[in-house]
Every structure is written in structure tokens, then in C-alpha cells.
Amino acid sequence: MRDLLIVSTFIKLLLIPAYRSTDFEVHRNWLAITHSLPIDQWYIEKTSEWTLDYPPFFAWFEKFLSMFAALVDPEMLKIDNLGYASTETIIFQRMTVIVSELVLFWALSRYAKYFGNKYVNWVLVGSLFLHPGLIIVDHIHFQYNGLLYGILILSIVEAKRDNLLVSGILFAVLLNFKHIYLYMAPAYFVYLLQAYCFVQTNNGRHFSFQRLVVLGGSVATVFAISFGPFIHQLPAVFGRLFPFTRGLCHAYWAPNFWALYSGADRVLIIVAKRFGWSLNEAAISSMTRGYVGDTQFAVLPTIEAIHTMIITVVVQLIVLQKLWRKPTFDNFLSSLTLCAFASYLFGWHVHEKAIMIVLIPYGLMAANSKANLRVLIILSAAGIVSLYPLLFQPTETPIKITLTLLWFCAVIPALAYHVQTPLKNLLSAIEVNYLYGLIFLQFYTGFVHDMMFGSGQLPFLPLMITSLYCSVGILYGWGYFMLNYLLA
Template identity: 50%
Template sequence: MATFTRNQSPASCQGGAARTPLFCISICIVQHTIYSQTAAGSGRPSRMFGLAVIGMSCLKLLLLPAYRSTDFEVHRNWLAVTHSLPLDRWYVDQTSPWTLDYPPLFAWFEFLLAKVAQFFDAAMLDVNNLNYASPMTVLFQRLSVIVTDLVFAYGCKVCGEEVGRVGGMGGPGLLLVDHIHFQYNGFLFGLLFISIARMLQRREIESAFWFSILLNLKHIYLYLAPAYFIYLLRSYVLLGPFPARADKPQTSRLAQLLRLVKLGVVVGMVFSLSFGPFIMRGQLLQVLARLFPFRRGLCHAYWAPNFWALYNFADKMLVVVGGRLGWQVAKQGVASMTGGLVQEFSHTVLPSVPPVATLIATALSIVPGLVVLWRSPHSPWQFIRMLMLCGFGSFMFGWHVHEKAILMVLLPLGLLCLLRKGEAQVFMFLSIVGHFSLFPLLFTPQETPIKVTALVLHALFTVQVLRAQWGQPLLHAIENLYLLGLVPLFLLLELGPGRLGLGEGLPFLPLMLVSVYCALGVTYSWLKLTYLVIGSAWKFKKKTS
């Protein structure tokens, strides 16, 4: 979607209340209240939960004047496109560089928002008003995120009724990404949580319906689809409703076929309503070309902390070493990987990575988990674990992954951290590393107190809750030492290499080091979590066989 560079011009900010650690403390206390007060098995939200949601929504109003990224203009343009242009121009218009590249249901979501936006400032709905950001435009778009966040609150509430507490509510990621940087991730994760809750309640058709809605709002969740496919096929279509036995299905082939048709009708209906109007206009290929723009390159301008960040770094180090050893190394494109632009580039020493290679790597990373899921029918908690591993595998090896996609791992893992100690250990470590990796998104000095205080308080609250649950230190000495390394890295990121005497010729060195250092921690967490989930499943299967 939006390009991230250090040259983005931040919005003018006079909101002093949104700049103080006191604001962060208030936000985190309210989040922690939700985190710890969601009652298990409650048929209705507790009074404390409702008050906490209202309080958090009101506090977010203080962020109205905060920094906003180019994603703000992206969504303003989409409001204008869907309001001002006919349907057959939505995925064709190129007036703005921020063309519509989300699935059709999100386009209709913007269309509905525009119906309200016209009462705030109709000028924001003019496709030619590029970079338009009047006070009423800012007010409307910020409010739209706050209001749609109620879907996330509801999703956490229904998941909390199954879990007992909602660990995912305690993280600052959505606060930083949605309410400052500007996106609608909370609304989308709310739908994911609703789908997960329905699966936990063994209402598989409803779960599939909500996930289909989610896929047609943002296609990044396609990475989670394999877990849904395997679980629904095995546990719903083939075996039938719980408590069917895995070795003795209690239904006939006809019943299996009827369930498959029922599931297919529900999913097909959602996709037909979403893509149907564009298929009728012969624009399906155009829509798909917008959804999957492989020319954007392997990595985003700021490398997501994954395997490819380490791969890129290794290539750059080989260039440096090769130059000193007298190798013939072409240096064109070496700087392009850290040049702050979204574009295609070639590696210099290591082989360049085509999209198909990332697809194969992602598939290989999730196949073992899918095998475990197939062998664990009618186990919705195992489904959530594999859902999380699918998201993790796509983050580690996917094409053009954004750093914000780490939330697709952290939020489902937050549901699991109160169930097993091993998952709690990974969550505590990864939540700190993952949220720290989001810091470069907010590079203006005014936001520094917010992101630092939010992360520190989140870490303290997480330690309190998880130690109360498990009663022991959850991090090893080496993990603690690694986390301490984030402190000098933060100073380098905030002060810049010039002010630290490292020269002005390396403006993107801090971003590269943040990516690489966080990639080490994220990769460690992925390996540990994969071993924990898959290894424990195989051991359990061995004991019971």
C-alpha cells in the first residue's frame, strides 16, 4: 500500500495531551483492565469490560492531531474513488499513485464510509484533491478508525468468553499502527477473532462465513486460509460435527457431500457478492492485478524483520567482504535495497529471489503444521495454533511483507499465552521484539514518548499477568540479554548515525540494523514456537498411539 520512507512529512501536531507518557499510562491501564477482566464463560460483557472499551475509545480521541503516514492519504483517496467514480472505474483509476488495491468488500466499506464523510467535508471526496487533509477530514478518518475498533472489542469479548482472558488486548501494536500511523487493522482483527470464537464454539459454518468476509476485506489473511481449509475439511466435512471419532466417521458419504455443499454455498456466496459485479464487467483480471502487484519487490522499503531481511543483509555483507578480497562485485543496486523506495531490485552476490521461491518457502514452513492439524480433528485450540503458525510462516518467508504483519502472529498468540507455559514464554519475548520493530513507523520526535511508554508498560503488564499465571520467570538469561540490546539500537534509531559520530553517509543504517537485529529475535521465536507446537503434538500422538 503506502511507501514508508524517512522523508514523509508528518502532520502538524499541537496536541500536547497526546504527547505525554501520562496518556500512554492511561491507555495501557485501560487495555490491561480489558486484558484481565474478560470473564470466562460469561454470556454478556461485564460492566468493567464495557466501561474499559468506552474509556479507551475516549482516550484515543487525544491522538487526533498525532502524526499520520501516507496511509492516511491512501484511504482518503479510496473514499474519493468509491464515492466519485462509477464501479467500473474503481480498479482502473490512476489519478493518485495510491490506487485501490484491497479486495472489493473493502472498497464497499470505503463507499459506505464516504456516505458519512460527505457531511464532514465533501472536498475530501474529490479524486483530484490529492494530499487533502482538512481538519474535518482528519477528524472523520480518525473517528472512523475509533468507531470500527468496536468490532475488535467485540471480537475480543467473544474470544474472552472461551479463553478466560484476552491476551491480545494488552499489546500496543494496534494503538501505534491504527490510531497514529493510520490503518484499519483493529476492525479486521476483530472479524478474525469473531471467526476464531465461532470455531471454538464449534459453529464451523459461521466461522467460515466470517473468515470469508475477512478475506474479501484484506487479502493478506489468505495466508491463514490453509489452516481453515484443513480443519474444516477434516473436522466438519469428513468427520461431521463433534463428537465424531477420527477413526470411525459417523456419517455417510451423502452426509459428507451435503456438508461440503453447505460450506461451499456459504463461502461461494460471500465471494460472489464481492467479486461478482467486477466479473460481470469483465474486470476480474484487473482486480487481481491490483491485489497481487509482484513488481513491488521482495521487501518493503523498511525490511520486515524476517528471513529475507537476514538474506538481504548477508548479500550486503558479502559485497563488503568481496570488495576487500578483490572480487568483481557490481555495486549498482546495492544501495537500492535500503534506499527507502518500493521497487524491484537484484541481489548482488546471492541469487535474486523470485515470487515463486517465497511461495514455496512459505508452503514448506506451514506444511508440517497442517499435517499436525489433519491428525488433530475436532481440536479448535490446535486450529488456533496452526492458524498462528500459518501467519508466522507467511511473515517469515512471504513476498513484500510489511512489518505490521507481525500483528497477525502476536494477536492469535495472545489468545494462547494463558494456556501453556511454552507459548507464554514465546509471547513475552516476541511481543517485545515485534512491537519494537514497529518503532520506525513513527519516526517523529513527538511520538517517541508514546511508543516507548506504551511498549514498556505493555511489557510490565505482560510480565505481571503471565507470572501470576505460571509463577516462574519466563525468559532465559540469553533472551534477557538480547532484549537489553534493543536499548542501544533504539538510541541509534532515534539519534541517527550522524549525531552518534558514525557519519552522514549512512542514513538508512539504523533502519537496516533494526530490521536485522529484530529479525534474529523473530526467527528465534519462530523456530522455538514451531518446535513447541509441532513437537508437542507429535509427542502427544506417540503417547496415545
């Protein structure tokens, strides 16, 4: 484990000068807000367009980091210093990601201690701590997901150890760091209700009202600690956390069901023009924006937020009914992942980076069976490649491809050995051809497109092709996973 930490830290230090997205400025601005202003202004300050829109625990995390930032370069803590990126600021913020990710390392170490086969644990721990998607999103693009996944895995480990109250409290803490994990909450609710609030006695299983009060009180206390200081500005806080004015699809379509839906609408535009059908002209350009405002469709019916919510809830209920009937830990972990998966596939304004909320917990199940490993390969390949457009500069192309190839070459053969399946027998011919297609996809988007159309021409086309092709693999992986779970 120590060698893994040394190697991973060395790799991440080498990436400090790499490309940084606007998320780097987002978090610098949050450092400035939490350091310079009283807490009653944190969620109303709007000098920068990158306003604070994470829950209070993450705001306090930024406040904590700002104490050290003041010693490194006080200029980064000035609210009106928009876009500030001195060398000291860059190194400091990069290092905070590396150091905060030690929470993930600790969580994975505990996972290795309490979960099964030692050899497999080493492989899975390494595969998650050095996951290409996590490196791309956190250590190049710039976010703090390693810290958050560390808290999630700590909660999962405590659930495995049957410390269900601690597991629930940790998950409540996680929700108050980043609210995207609300998508996993239904699985936690069902599992903790069944496995913790029902007690086995000599006369059978009985509901314990006392345990419900303890669990509910513990979770409520976490939320009270988090939101209590902001009690007089809760509308402003919740307005930042849930910006429903944004459209169905993000500017770069996340490769989910709505990407295929949007792609179908693009195709139908061509058909409609050929046959003289009436079109919603305002919608023809709307799908290339997608950041804010209502997403419109030229031919297909318009999708509202309530529609995505209904579909997501229905899919989650299909998953949760089995967890309710059989509240085992394995079913809990599968349900947890599938609930997150449902929100990714059918949710409102999903970001492409959200695929990691599926890939990380699914990675814990990869060695359970040949079927799980098969799904992992397809999901990981499509999911990681779907993140490539985040690193659009040519200088990052060798990095993201090398990270991906090294990860697959190190992880997949080791896991295939564990499930006692030769690599050549692991995937079907169709699945292998799909993986080859990802290679051609990268070749086209990275080289051929600019050669055919010129640099900067039709910039949305490579993004659209990437989203559509990756969404096929991700939906296939979801269907396979869902079917195996329901029929097991």
C-alpha cells in the same frame, strides 16, 4: 469491559493530532474514489498513486464511510484533491478507525465469554485491545486493522464454539476485506475439511459430501457477492490485489528471514571488495529502495517470487500435517498462527506492519503455558520495536516507548501469575540479554546515530540495524513456537 473501552477510547482520542503516514491519504483517496465514481471505475482509477488495491468488501466499507464524510467535509471526497487534510477530515478519519474497532471489542468480549478463566480473559482482552502495535499501526500511522482482527477473532470464537460453518463464512468475509489473510487459508481449509466435513457416527468417521457442498457453496456465495459487481473487470481487480512487480523486500526491510539474507549480502559486499570478487554493481543500491521492481543481490543468489512461495508452502505443510492428523481447536489456532508466521518470515514483499497478523492470534494463546508466555514476550518485544521506525518523528518517540512499557508492565506480570512462574524464572539469561539489546537499539537509533553521523546522514543504517536485530528475536520466537507445536 466497559472501563477498558472508556480508557482505550480516551487514549485514542488523545492521538488524533499525532503523526499520520501516507496511509491517511490512501484511505482519503479511496473515500473519494468510491463516492465519486461508478463501481466499474473503482479499480482502474489512477489519478493518485495510491490506487484502490483492497478487495471489494473493503471498497464498499469505504463507500459506506464516504456517505458520512460528505456531511463532514465534501472536499475530502474530490479525487483531484490530493493530500487534502483539513481538521474536519483528520478528525473524521481518525474517528472512523476508533468506531470501526468496536468490532474488535465485540469479538474480544465474545472471546472472554467462551474461553476459560475469567481473570485471564480480562488480561488477554485488554492486552489485545490496547496492544501497542495496534495503536501504532492504526491510531497513529493509520489503518483499519482493528476492524479486520475483530472479524478474524469472531471467526476463531465460532470455531471454538464448534460453529464451524459460521467460522468459515466469517473467514471468507475477512478475505474479501483484506487478502493478506489468504496466508491463513490453508489452516482453515484443513481444519474445516477434517472437523466439519467428516462426521462421527457409530461406525467411525465418514466424509460428508453434503457438508462439503454446504461449506463450499457458502464460501463461494460470499466471493460471488464480493466480486460479482466487478465480473467484467476482474483482470484489473486482481492486478491491483497482487502486484508481483514489487521487489522481494519493502523499502524498510520487514524483520524476517529475507532481512537477514539481505543483511548477509551487505556484509558479503565488503568481503568481496576486500578480496576482489566480481559484484553486481546495480544491486548495491537496489536494496535501499525495495518499493517496486526486482530486488537484486550483489553476492548471494537472486530470490524470485516463486522461490518465496515454495519455501512458504513447504513450511506451512510441515505445520498442516499435524493439524490433519489431530484436528483439535488448539492445533487449529496454533496452525493458523504458524501459517501466517510462515508467510511473514518467507513471503514476497512483506511489510513490517504484517507482524501484527502473528502477534494478535498468538496473544490468544499466551496464557496457555509458560512456553507460550515466554515466546509472547520475545515476539512482542521484537515485533513492537520493529514498528518503531514507522513513527520516525521525535515527537512520537515518548508515545511509542510509553505505550510499550505500560503494556509490558501491566500484561506480563498478570500472565506470569496465571502460569504460576515468577518473572525472574520466565526467561533464560540469553533471552533477557536480548531484551536489554532492544533498549540499546532504541537508544542508538533514537539518539546516538544522529550524534555520530549528523541528522539525515546514512538514513538507511538505523532501519537496517532495527530490521536485523528484531528479525533475530522474531525468528527465535518462531523456532521455539514451531518446535513446541510439533513436539506437543
